[in-house]
Amino acid sequence: MSPDRVAQCAVLAMLFELSSSPKPGNVDRCHDFSDIGFHHFLASAVSAYPVFCKAAQGKGSTGSLIREGVLAWQTWNLSSNTHFGSLVLMVPIAIAAGRPGELQAELADVLEKTTVIDAIDFYYAFDQAKARVAEVDSFSLNDKNWQNALHDSGKTLQELMRLSSEHDIVAREWSTNYERSFLLAKRIAEKIDRWGLNDGVVRTFLEALAQVPDSLICAKFGKEKAHQVSERAGEALLDATLSKAHELDRELLAQDINPGSTADLIAASLFISLLRGLRF
């Protein structure tokens, strides 16, 4: 597949995830947040195009590409975190998609071959993006010497992710060679086939949220709240009209609760699905 095609699949995955509605608690086609709007996410997704292109060409390391992705959206004066988790999940997929072998095997190789330099670049990107993800305790950005500490540890980016895999959805994907993303990619294709693009994405989002509590909600509001939201997502899924999803959407927005990690996972799954020829 050409690098341009890989980049188009990646950007479209971000845009399809962004646009589908109602995705309870997240920015979508029908509502903005007060500080960051739909159009900011549009700009952030489009700005990542050359980064995905470069990744698929085999240029640049995983960590440096994630960092470039963050810098790219900031050239559009976007100061908030828009797509950090999505970039962290999708950059390795883009690198793998540019290689000749089977996607999941190539991806496992990309992750395994990350280095401590990737880990340092990731931490820089994390800081730059002002991302709200639980840090690994032993390497806190609050420690002025984090760079040296990390370098001396020799930990690769994948090893670092393994340390967070218990409490972070994105890190868990890195630690399992994207097991869940590949499963969800199939689910999305099935659901889109049955329900159409919008409702197919929404229903896969609800299903994913119901199965595993969102780690961004956990980090901000605690485990109990995250579990409650997952239970509600499961109930909303049983409703054929999605009216319960709309209701949950209004409630979460009012409380500023957004299942952002699940959204990142859905973007990665859509990316895989598009690479595999998803029809929409």
Added chain:
Amino acid sequence: MSPDRVAQCAVLAMLFELSSSPKPGNVDRCHDFSDIGFHHFLASAVSAYPVFCKAAQGKGSTGSLIREGVLAWQTWNLSSNTHFGSLVLMVPIAIAAGRPGELQAELADVLEKTTVIDAIDFYYAFDQAKARVAEVDSFSLNDKNWQNALHDSGKTLQELMRLSSEHDIVAREWSTNYERSFLLAKRIAEKIDRWGLNDGVVRTFLEALAQVPDSLICAKFGKEKAHQVSERAGEALLDATLSKAHELDRELLAQDINPGSTADLIAASLFISLLRGLRF
């Protein structure tokens, strides 16, 4: 400006135009058409990225790039016309933006230097896109010999556009070195500064529609209908809440009347505005 930045401004212009709501009668953030949805326009806009990039690198002729743009969206199985008018307006801007001189002067040079080969490529693209724009009578696609007839005439693409400039908004821009697009680019920036991105785009759209009846509506429903729609757009503009724009939106959708040429014009104006550093 780098070719990637030019391409990002172009794709974002398409996405901002697409997303702003309510744009009476057109696909927007809040509604789809029955045969073609918001996500089809997302795919069409993203697929044009490498074409705009190439244009800004000075590779490819104007006509062949327009044709490539149509072929690019069709690789996503989009059979309907999504962005034909926008491509016809925006490809020359992208070529000009890649050059060192002042944008409007470079653009005039791009248009003036088009050839009969550009005209033939344009006709192929037009046919491929199944575009609904008034043809120039003397060169109808219904004539099997259109290619020879056009070639023998020696007419450049700009000369061909001049023949349609009386009854087609896009052709008029080509014939006037984009006089109106440059004016609207300023208006958009002013209105976005005052009303924010969404309402700024919507208000400029209504203003443009009120000033000049839409040529796509003219071609499909006749002049009188197009004038009525323009009058209603003018009234909607006077309403601070945009509720009259919502009302007009519902009415036009029910009658399948869409001011598509005005939407193309707004996308071109947004492109110019973004190239000039629009803040959003």
